[in-house]
Amino acid sequence: MLDRRTLLAGLTVMPLTACASLPQTPPRALRLLTFNIWHNMGDWAAREPLLVEAVRAADADVIALQEVLEDAAVGLPNQARTLADALGGYTMHFVSTDPEDAPRRYGNAILTRLPVLAHDSTKLEPLDDYRTAVRVRVEVAGQPVDVVNTHLAWQEDAQAVRARQIADLLNWLPSDGTPLVVMGDFNAVQEDAGLNVLTGERFISALPRGAVPTTLNPAKGHPERVIDHIFAERARFAAGPATLIGATPTAGEYPSDHFGVAATLTLR
Numbered sequence: 001m002l003d004r005r006t007l008l009a010g011l012t013v014m015p016l017t018a019c020a021s022l023p024q025t026p027p028r029a030l031r032l033l034t035f036n037i038w039h040n041m042g043d044w045a046a047r048e049p050l051l052v053e054a055v056r057a058a059d060a061d062v063i064a065l066q067e068v069l070e071d072a073a074v075g076l077p078n079q080a081r082t083l084a085d086a087l088g089g090y091t092m093h094f095v096s097t098d099p100e101d102a103p104r105r106y107g108n109a110i111l112t113r114l115p116v117l118a119h120d121s122t123k124l125e126p127l128d129d130y131r132t133a134v135r136v137r138v139e140v141a142g143q144p145v146d147v148v149n150t151h152l153a154w155q156e157d158a159q160a161v162r163a164r165q166i167a168d169l170l171n172w173l174p175s176d177g178t179p180l181v182v183m184g185d186f187n188a189v190q191e192d193a194g195l196n197v198l199t200g201e202r203f204i205s206a207l208p209r210g211a212v213p214t215t216l217n218p219a220k221g222h223p224e225r226v227i228d229h230i231f232a233e234r235a236r237f238a239a240g241p242a243t244l245i246g247a248t249p250t251a252g253e254y255p256s257d258h259f260g261v262a263a264t265l266t267l268r
Contacts, residue, residue: 028140028141028266029240029266030145030266031059032181032230033058033060033063033261034149034228034260035054035064035245037067037068037079038067039067040074043253044076050246050253051083051246051255052083054255055087061112061113062110062136062138063110064108064109064184065111065149066108067106067185069106071103071104072104078092083111090112091112092110093112093134094109095108097131097132107132108133108149108150109134110136112138112147116138118137122168124169125164125165126161126165129153132150133148133149146173146174146181147183148169150165150185151184152186152188152194153165153187154187158194161194170197179267180232181237182231182232183230183261188227189225190209191209202234203232204231204232206230206265207242207261209226217257219249220254220257228260228261238266239264241263243263244260
C-alpha cells in the first residue's frame with residue numbers, strides 16, 4: 001500500500017507534467033515603429049548613428065520610415081538600406097515616385113524581421129502631391145498581417161487631400177480580410193477631418209489622444225503636434241504600450257526632427 005506522503009507528492013507533480021507537455025503557443029504580439037527620419041537635413045553624419053541606436057532600442061518587428069533619401073550626387077546610399085544593414089536581420093522595401101533608375105530617389109520604406117508573404121506599393125491620388133504607400137504582408141504567429149506605411153499631404157488646410165489619399169490607399173489594399181495596420185507621418189492630428197476614416201469605428205490608435213504632447217521635435221523649430229500615428233483594426237488587434245523614440249538628445253543632437261512612435265499590438 002502506498003504511503004500517504006508518496007501519494008500526495010505524486011498528485012502534486014501530475015499537473016505540472018501535463019502542463020509541460022502542452023504545445024507552446026507562438027506569441028501573437030507585433031512590435032511596430034514609425035519614424036520620419038528627415039532625409040539628410042541637418043547634420044546627417046551626426047544624426048545617423050543616433051538614428052541607428054534609437055531604432056535598434058525600439059526592437060520593432062516592422063519599422064515604417066518616411067522621408068527616406070538616396071542621392072548619388074552627394075554620395076548618399078539609400079538611408080533605409082543603411083539602417084537595415086546596421087540593424088541586421090531586416091529586409092527592406094522602398095517606394096518612391098522617382099523612377100527606379102533616377103540618381104536621386106525620395107520616398108518611404110518598410111523594414112521587417114518577420115517572414116514576408118507579399119509586398120507592393122502604389123502612388124496615391126492626387127498624383128501631383130507625389131505621395132506613396134508601401135505594404136508588406138508579414139506572418140505573425142502563423143497569421144498573415146498587412147502593414148502599410150505612408151506619408152500624407154503636409155498643408156494644414158489639406159484635409160480634403162488627406163481624405164482622398166487615405167481613401168485611395170484603402171481602395172488599393174487587398175479585400176481578403178487580412179488584419180490591417182496603417183502607420184506613418186500623416187501630417188495631421190487625430191482631430192483633423194482628413195483622418196476621419198482612420199479615427200472612426202474601424203480603427204484604434206496605438207498612441208491614444210493626449211498620451212504625448214508632440215511627435216514633432218520642438219528643438220528643430222516645430223510646433224507641438226502629434227502627427228505620426230499607428231492605426232490598427234479594432235476588431236483584430238488590442239493595443240499595448242506605446243512610447244516615443246529618439247526624444248532625448250545626445251551631445252545636443254537628435255536622431256530626427258520628428259520623434260518615432262513605437263507600439264505593441266496583440267492579435268485578437
